[in-house]
Amino acid sequence: MEFTASNDFFNAIFNSIANGLIVLRPLYNQEKTEDFLVLFCNTKTQEYLKIEECKDQHFTKVFNKYDSFVLVEKFSEILAKKSDPVFEISFQIDEKQHWFRFTAESNNDLLIVTLEDINQYKEKQFTLKEALSVAEKQERFYNSITNTTPDLVYVLDLSYKFTYANKALLTMWGKTAQDSVGKGLRENGYEEWHAVMHEREIDEVVSTKKMIRGTVSFPHAELGRRVYDYIFAPVFNKEGEVEAIAGTTRDITDIKYAEEQQFLAKRKIEESESRLKSMIHQTPSATLVLMGSDLVIEQINTQMLSLIGRGEEIIGMPLIDVLPELKGQYVWTQVQNVYNKGIPFDQSEVLVQHNRTGEMRDYYYNLAYRPFIENGKITGMIQVAVDVTGQVSARKKMEESENRFRALVNASSDFVFRLNADWTVLRSLESGGTYSETGEPVLDWISSYIHPDDREMALHLISEAINNKTIFELEHRVLKTDDSVAWAFSRVVPILNDDSEVIEWFGAASDITSQKEVQQIIEESAENFKQLADLVPQIIWTSRADGFADYFNKRWYEYTKFRENEFGDSSWAPVLHPDDVSLVKENWYKSIESGNPYQLEFRLRNGETGEYRWFLSKAVPIKDASGTIMKWFGTCTDIHEQKSVTEKLEILVSERTRELQRSNEDLQQFAHVASHDLKEPVRKIKTFISRLEDNLEGKLDESAKKFIDRIHVASDRMFNMIEGVLTYSKINADQQIPTMVDLNEVLKNIETDLEVSLQKTGGQIYYDNLPVIEGAQVLLYQLFYNLINNSIKFAKEGIPIQIKLSSQIIEKDKKTAIITVEDNGIGFEENQAGRIFETFTRLNSKDTYEGTGLGLSLCKKIVERHSGTITASGNPSVGAVFTITLPLKQEENNI
Incomplete structure (x- = not known):
């Protein structure tokens, strides 16, 4: 414890x-x-x-x-x-x-x-250390400042004795600090008046506690008498009482002198600026003065304001703020070079882009830039500009015109020349020549160049051109140096001065020898054509592109008895049958407008007998290389006899057609009546056989029953065959209006209708994405019903039938559906494929397989009514394939 x-x-x-x-x-x-x-x-x-x-x-x-x-x-x-x-x-x-x-x-x-x-102790230690450091630093700064400044720095106590004097003051006195600090003004060399003045000023600072400033002149130990500016400032103790006087004195002798010189210089500058300003505003050139590194607009005359498109509000603004669009342009680079490098700039026709009128445009100026240099330094620049946009534009247009002219002369294969005002002197223009660069003059050029047979016409036209100051044009022959002759087309135009006087002529001569030769060939060919056309028994004619007839052969004038060379529509109208006039004109001008060939049958009146005969007229357009119709070439062939034969044949064909239609209708009526009448006895046979079976029930042996079954089978087959014939006969009789039929929906209905047969045999139908086509709903249903029912009927024993339908769309002339119906039934031999669609054709025993032999022939008729095709292929014990092609859209309104 x-x-x-x-x-x-x-x-x-x-x-x-x-x-x-x-x-x-x-x-x-x-x-x-x-x-x-x-x-x-x-x-x-x-x-x-x-x-x-x-x-x-x-x-x-x-x-x-x-x-x-x-x-x-x-x-x-x-x-x-x-x-x-x-x-x-x-x-x-x-x-x-x-x-x-x-x-x-x-x-x-x-x-x-x-x-x-010891944190507080450390903080105080750090603070004290920092304070001592700052104090020492401030003392160093103070000593450094006061001893390095050229100004006189000093401190006086209240008994007018110096307690501090810096190096500059000691140097002025020519003393050391030991000899001067602690001594009064007089002891340091101040004159009596000077000492009394400063003692009075010190007393004033002590009493008012305010600093005073003054100027005084006294001798310097080395520099002699100088002028000084001085300041006496009070130094206060903690109680706010003045304990000392701090003074600074600055030698302003040089400043005073500089001020006097500056005053004089200022007066000169002001006078110079006034003269410069007056000169700038009076000069006729656009002038601008820029000052400072920002290139501020200091002076500008009205001409420059007009070029810039602004008013005097821009004075005092930097030039680039007034014209920001100059940035990046060649002219702005030169402005900066002048200011930054002092490089003067003189250049003519400088391109400047700016919006003087509110939109950016190209202007051209003659520019001169000069730097302002003051005391060896660039302080600004002056700019002078002359707008030469109009002159440059005019010169460029002239250059463009001259270049086009030069290019034309160089590119032309013509002989280009100049003539003086009276056509007495000819000068050829060399390749690339201008008006001032011409060949040697030719004096007697008419005799030298123009064929003697054409000189008279040439002189006549030259006289008319000179007198009327009009263009000269002439096709003429030219004498060549090898004594051969060529054809030329010469065209000469007058050059007029401002007073509309001819000063010279400018001309070009084109070699048209080949054209002349072609023209001669054409004329010879036209003559040959006319001679050949006159030998033809047909009427041959030509017309211009607008349809105006310009040629008929001899046969025309022989038939119509018209005067020769009578052309145009007026030559056609009188000979046309009145009932054909409007038809002929309508079809003819339709062909002219469309450029399509013309063909029409019409009647022409014979000028001698007055009889109207039938003609077949045909015309085709003749086009140039660009496809433009140049002429129409036509023929009129007499078809009067053929027309008569044709009309007789048409009447005969019409009568035979009506007979066939009537026969067909009779056959259809017979088939309908026959089928209807044949059904009745077959029904009675079936009825009485059934009653016989009922009456003999239990009394018939096996052989009798077998015979009665055979009668039932035969009567059923007869009934089905009659029904097939009736359906087959009606298939072409009833027209159907085509509608859009979805084959997928058709197959769904067929599956429903054949449901019992499919369940009985275990069969299946496969199909997907069958197309939608235009056709008759009832007929298309019948088509695919028969094909599928056919496959079910011919199934292999003990093997469920499999029926597959597939399709694809192809597009050649039109979109077509290809539909394939494929089964795994008994099939057939390939060489029987052509017979399978024939009426009443059976490939198998009627006792084994039911049917009338009309089903597939009915399918073929339905497909053909839809503008399609159907084919079959097969392989015994493998199956059958039916391929059907049907257009997606029917071209006829009825099927």
């Missing part, structure tokens, strides 16, 4: 002390201190370092966030007496750096450590 009480007592004492206390026992590893066991740490330690319970725990674990290994190493050195037992260290606590002083003492293999919070 005593020990416990004693322990608690010591804990209370240690916890109450102001500093932290830690008792540590070293932990060794091979005689090396590896860690310490914490035997005790007081509450102040826990408070300082923000730790929880630490007793009987390893030091590195408790103090792991405070460089515990560093502390363990430090404590180990102190324990080994290798280090000072007192050291300072800082930790990061609550994101702030905190300083502690550790003192460690060893006692009986224990280490007693005290730690003291």
Whole structure:
């Protein structure tokens, strides 16, 4: 109890002390201190370092966030007496750096450590150190400033004695600080009036507590008499009383002189600027003065304002803000070169793009830029501009015109020449020549060049052209140097001055020898054509592109008895039959408008007998290389006799057609009546056989029953055959209006109608995505019903029938569906494929397979009525394939 009480007592004492206390026992590893066991740490330690319970725990674990290994190493050195037992260290606590002083003492293999919070001491120490550093720095700055400045800096106490004088002041006095500091104004060389004036000023600063400023002149030890500007300022103590006077004095002798010179220079500059401004505004050229690195508009005359398209509000604005479109242009680069490099710029016809009138346009200027240089530095520039846009545009047009003329002369194969005003002198234009670059003059050129037979006409037309100032044109022969003759077409135009007087003539002569030769060939060919056309028994004629007849052969005039060379519509109308006039004109002018060939039968009156005869008229257009119709070439052939024969044949064909239609109707009526009348006795046979079976029930032997079954089968077959004949006869009689038929829907209905047969045989029908086609719904149903029923009927015994329908769409002349119906039935021999669609044709025994032999022939008729085709192919015991082609759209209105 005593020990416990004693322990608690010591804990209370240690916890109450102001500093932290830690008792540590070293932990060794091979005689090396590896860690310490914490035997005790007081509450102040826990408070300082923000730790929880630490007793009987390893030091590195408790103090792991405070460089515990560093502390363990430090404590180990102190324990080994290798280090000072007192050291300072800082930790990061609550994101702030905190300083502690550790003192460690060893006692009986224990280490007693005290730690003291020295953070405030450290802060004061750092603050004091920083303050001393700042003070020392300020003193260095003060001494550096006051001793390096050319100004005089000094301090006077209230008894007018100097307590400080900087290097500049000591130099002016020619003294050292030891000789001058502590002495008064007079002792330092000030004259009496000067000393009295400053003593009075010092008294004024002390009494008013305000600084004063003045100017004074006195001698400098080295420079002689100088002018100084000085300031006396009060220095206050803590109580706000003046305890000293701080003074600065500046040598302003040079400034005063410079001010006088500046004043004179300013007056000269103002006079110069006034003269420059006056010159700028009076100069006829557009002039602009720019100043500063921003090239601000300082002066501008009205001519330049007009070129820019703005008013005087732009004065004081940078040029690039007024004309932002200059940025990136050649002219702006030159402006910058003038200002930045001092390179003068002179250039004519400079292209400048700007929006003087509100839209961007090209302008051309003669420009001159000069830099302003002041004190060897460029401070601005002057610009002079002359608008030459009109001249440049005119010159460019002239150059373009001359280039076109030169290109025309170079490209032309013609002989190009010039003539003087009276045509007495000819000059040829060389290749690439201009009006000023001409060949040697030719004087007697008419006799030299123009064929003697054409000279009279040429001289006559030349005289008319000169007198009337008109264009000269003439086709004439030319004498060549080898004595051969060529044809030329010459055209000469007058060149007039502003007074409409001919100053010269410009001409070109084209070689048309080949055209003349072709023309001669054409004329000879036309004559040959006319001679040949007159030998033909047909009427041959030609017309212009507009349809106006310009030629008839001899046969026309012989038939119509018209005068020769009488052309045009007036030559046709009188000889046409009155009933044919409007038809002929309508069709003829339709062909002219469309350019399509013309063909029509009409009647022409014979000019001698007055008889109207039938003619077949044909005409085709004659086109040039570009497809333009140049002429029409036509013929009229007498078809009167053929027309009579044709009319007789048409009457005969019409009568035969009516007979066939009547016969067909009779046959259809007969088939209908016969089928109807034949059904009745068959029904009676079936009825009486059934009654006979009922009456003899139980009395018939097997042979008699077999005979009666045979009669049933034969009567059923007869009934089906009669029904087939009736259906077959009606298939062409009833016309159907085509509609859009979805074959998928048709197949669904067929599946329903044949459901019993399919279930009985275990058969399946497969189809998908069949097309939608235009046709007769009833007939298409009959087509596919017969084909599928046919497959079911001819199934192999014991094998369920499988029927597959597939389709594809092809497009050649028109879109067509190809539909395939394929089964796995008994099939047929390939050489029987042609017979399978014939009426009443059977390939198998009627006793084994039912049917009339009309089903597939009916299918063929239905397909043909839809403008399609059907074919079959087969393989015995493998199956049959039916291929049907049907157009997607019917061309006829009825089927």
